[in-house]
Amino acid sequence: MxxxxxxxNSICYPELLDALKDCLDEKNIGYGFDDHSENARNLIRGELGDFSCDIHFVPGGTSANILGVACGMRQQDSVLACTSGHIQGHEAGSIEATGLKIELIQSPTGKLTRALLEKNLAKFQDEFTTSPKKVYISNTTELGEVYTKREIEEIYSFCKDNGLYLFIDGARIASALVADKCDYTLKDLSSMCDIFYLGGTKVGFIFGEAIVIKNEDLKKDFLKLIKQKGAMLAKGFVSGIMWERVFSEEGxxxxxxxxxxxxxxxxxxxxxxxxxxxxxxxxxxxxxxxxxxxxxxxxxxxxxxxxxxxxxxxxxxxxxxxxxxxxxxxxxxxxxx
Known part of the structure; x- marks a missing residue:
């Protein structure tokens, strides 16, 4: 078949198993404070060309999306997302379980645009609506689409003009970056949004995503948020070893x-x-x-x-x-x- x-659908690259096996006799500090995790963060920062960003390793895409939406948000705030957005139909209400509402925008495709955001933000001027504070997009989208650089930059410009954060779900960001339609690289990502993540689960890791935070407002107390949402691994060095191995080899x-x-x-x-x-x-x-x-x-x-x-x-x-x-x-x- x-x-x-x-x-x-498979365990991982054999190189990652080899890297973990090489570390079997080590004793590491927990919760991501180990040398492997710190080295991995610096390797990723080097690939991004940005040593000012914070990087956190979490188990999977659901936890990354919960954290990416929840950080920097008040209970009366909301996140704007496309009706086909992953956080709407594929996270079992986990975003709403944080006390935050997803406000949905109809799109003829699976993408949000500046024009759609402009049209829909105007609907939240009433005293008793939620207060949109963040925009969520995924790249690639649920329909496999790839955002262009201009499309993302227009969305981010709108967000900055209106006091919103932009969060990019990057579970399949690697799939976007290698597509024929993609006109940007890893080095562009941290300048195109406030927070995003690099997916590992769908690109050959055993598990795990790397959350990258650029906006200073969202960095505060993020470790506490990870712990509160049940996304902190005691054996964080396992993630660190995998990300270190992958980003220590060019390409x-x-x-x-x-x-x-x-x-x-x-x-x-x-x-x-x-x-x-x-x-x-x-x-x-x-x-x-x-x-x-x-x-x-x-x-x-x-x-x-x-x-x-x-x-x-x-x-x-x-x-x-x-x-x-x-x-x-x-x-x-x-x-x-």
Whole structure:
């Protein structure tokens, strides 16, 4: 069976297991105060070209999103997000459980824009609405789209003009950075928002994300917030060792995502050549295809994938590639269908 369900379906890069094994006899300080974690932070800062940012390692994307939204917020504040945003439909109400409300914005795509934000912020002038204080976007989006540099800069400019923070969910930021449509690099990220994170879970780590905080207002008491939200690892050095290993080798962080993108591109082109309709223009390692019930039944005999929605005319199949997807997997699947 071919596997296109997600991009976190294998344990990790073998190099990370080797790095952890090399440290088996060590005794490290806990909670991320160890030498491995500090070295990893400095290596990441070097890649970002910004030694002023704070970096914190957390277990996964849900904890990163809770912390990214909650920091610097009062109980009457809210976060603006697209209706298809990950924090809306995929976090089991964890954002609302912090006491903060997500105010949703309809978008014809999965992206927010300055124009949409301008139109919607005006709705919160009443005395008894929430007070929007943060904007949430994910890159890539839930529909696999990649923001351009100009799009993000326009959103961030709007945020600064209106006293809002910009938080970028970076669970798949590596997938965005290697895409053909991407016109920025790691070094640009810390100047494009107030807080974001580098995803590890979906790019070959055992687990873990690296939260990067640029805005001084959001740095205060962040360690206490991590502890309060249950996202602090006593054995933080395990994360530190993985991030240290990846960022100690030039190009390692994006290496697997480049492979995943190449396989997804082959898959998207192949599907279109076979006459299938893509639901959204191909952008990253998530490929969305319009399929009939009969097609779904046939595909499910040879491959694992997810159905992300449906209407009277078709179902929406999502095929995701990872750092371990082989060219033969794509070729074999296309040949069989």
């Amino acid at each position: 071919y596997f296109f369900v997600n991009d976190y 390692f962080y994006l290496r697997g995502s480049k492979l995943a993108f190449a396989r997804a591109k082959e898959l998207a082109i192949g599907l279109e050549n076979l006459g299938y309709d893509l639901a959204y223009p191909f952008s990253s390692n998530q490929v969305f295809v319009k399929v009939s019930d009969d097609t779904v039944a046939k595909w499910q005999k040879i491959a694992h994938f997810e159905i992300m929605g449906e209407d009277d005319q078709y179902k929406l199949a999502r095929l995701v590639t990872s750092f371990r997807t082989k060219a033969s997997d794509v070729e074999g699947f296309l040949n069989e269908i």
